Amino acid sequence: MDVLELRIICPPAAEVGLEVRPIVGGRDLFADSPYRSLSPRHLLGSATLLRATATPREVRIAKTGCVEECCGAVHVTIRREMEHVLWTGWRNPMDKDFSLADCRFSAAQYDAEVARAEADRRWQWPGTVVADLLEAKLTADGSGLAAWDCELEAIWDSWNEPDWIDVVLRHPRDCDEREDHWLQFGIRLPISADDPAGQADQLEARLTAEDPRATAQVWGGSQTAAEKLGYRWPPEYPWDS
Template identity: 45%
Template sequence: MGATPLTDRFTSHGTVVGRAKNEAVLSLASDLPSSILSRILGIHIGTAVVWVWFVERVVLLSAASGLPAGGRKADDNAGALADHCAVTRDLQSFALSVVVPGQVMRGSTVEVRPRIEGRDIVAEAFDDGPCSDPRHLLFPDGPLCADVSSREVRLAEATCTEGCCGALYVTIRRDGDQVVWGAWRNPDAVEVGLPEFRFDAQQYQAEVERATLDRSWEWPARTVARLLEEELRRRTARLERWECELASVSAWLWEPDQINLFFFHPGGAAVKEDRPWLQFRMTLNVSGGDPAAQAQQLAEELTAFDPRLAADVCGGSPEFARQLGYPWPQRHML
């Protein structure tokens, strides 16, 4: 099968679609979601998102003008689609991958690694520590979502801490139908050396939402920890009656069958106001059963009694512990 006018038009704009016929490509883009279209045609998800968006736009414009959706010739639609791609051909592709290390050791972390045009952009500019954990970047309306007001986001931090060896920051903003990543910064370096990148806003947002919803990388304990934290944050009043405030629920790779719950007494406000405070840690075992059921059961149990009775002091100071009536752990005194 030889090249079609659609193939020629896309090829002229640097876009490869193989030898698919015009009608076939347009039909696929109108019937399939971008994720499946990407896999079938072997194209980048960002390109597939643009194609699907364009075909939907053609249908809407045809309806508004009173013409049937097929009233325009396939080559006309293909030419318009190619012209649209020509406008966006200088934009970079954007993808997010969640990386779980194959070899686990104490301190191993899960990372969100952005890829621009297939390049691991963080690895090119920062090698002093891992990228941020999904819990800090991938949640509804999280920091990676772009808005007209710019937002600085930390993508990676030095293993020793930012204050010691730096971190990598990017400023994200929405500029019309584009998303811009720029103003790169590392507090420990004079300059980062990365340019400004621009992405198609629709493709960018679709990728952020996809990565946020994709939990296939989680192991059972990580899922239980996430669901338990969500449930406890809906039950803040039950913890407050014990003068406790949830800090976080964590699952660590090197402890695959347990989770750790952290909370403050009398609350996080005491930390900011320099009043006596303590942090407590509770370790909970997790089974291979249904994560949602386990999270629900643990939430019921944890809010039925004073959680301090089953937890250990893990933060604060010996003086704060004395003032609040708790013994300071001996391990902190070594």
């Protein structure tokens, strides 16, 4: 029987992003690999992705640092089977040869470890709470961004830049990143110590009341799309200025 430990890793200051490292039987599943586990905000936050139910759920648990369609990501299917929890069906959509061994945990031990990790909020700061609330708002009802033919790709929060979050949008909606007609837009937003719920409401209104592309920077996509739509190329990033 496997034993799970969820270990929150704080990277060196030159890097970004906390990680929830899955330790199975004392072994870090992604040690000495190109993959980085996702953040506690994604795996242990309001979506409660690691909780196991009788209905199988596929969870993206690690990535390589870029968007999935470019560099890939690791997915695992989590399901409860009587007194056990199983992690099976490991896959990387961009690497057909990727595989990891199935894991079988005691449901009691697994549930206790997930509950412990979810309750431990020492890693959290106001920016992570605002990012979590804003992400839920922008994905629960996409009509606000849909008016501008945009969709939310991600919201980035960084422990070494706690006063900022980065909202990443994709235009047009439902585009295929393997084609050359899409653009990725980024908007850097300031975060304060004020009430996180109030900040999330204000930022949602700011992003949906008017076309967010008007004040955003192009962070990715294709030169063809940028030239066609009248945006500058190559991409510009606030952390390079």
